[in-house]
Amino acid sequence: MEKIKVVIGDRLGKGKRVAAGVEAAGAEAILIPGVGADMKVGDYMNQNKADFGISFCGSGGAGAITAKSKYGYSAEFGLRSIEAGITAIKNGAQVVGFGFMDLEELGQRLAEAFIKKSKV
Template sequence: MSEKLVVVIGDRLGKGQNVGKGVEAAGGQAVVISGFGADMKLGDEMQKHQAALGISFCGSGGAGAITAQSKYGYQARYGMRSIEEGITAIQEGYQVLGFGFLDSEELGKRLTEELMKLKG
């Protein structure tokens, strides 16, 4: 695969760096949005970077994902709390995943690996 898959990460508290490390470890390109309220910019940044996947983090796991869905029409699943839920969502064709706070390298790595497997 010549071009890396772009994964945009928006965290309500300005985090997401660990997930970004996992994305990169799996061979993807991570774009971590900086600053508080970054989850609300997820759809805008996905459009800007032509991302294959967007990951949103906030307390409920929904605000940024719902905003990206409403503004740009991305298929979003939110309220997730585990890596397995995210993998299932990718397998079902969702482009935006909303989680409660779960800034782990393993999450980024496994989601990116699954996406690459599906994209060939």
């Protein structure tokens, strides 16, 4: 079985901890480099045929909304907790938008939730 591909874009060019968590869950992390990376989540998902995307910015919405409007990915945004992200995944979100939360636990738990949902 192929690994789930998860694109990560952070407005400030961060996201290494989230990527480490995604990989710890057994998924492939595709970390977009550079400032403004959140706005490229949809583009990278489309180019890499990724399964899931995580966007980080101050409002928690810009990258997720852009991915939704440009490519039609289902999105939830304005999220502020890991639990909210897991619920969004369970409800079918392909892209989730958070405020700044570069946490390994967030990447791992979201990837685990997406992998679990994919096997059902």
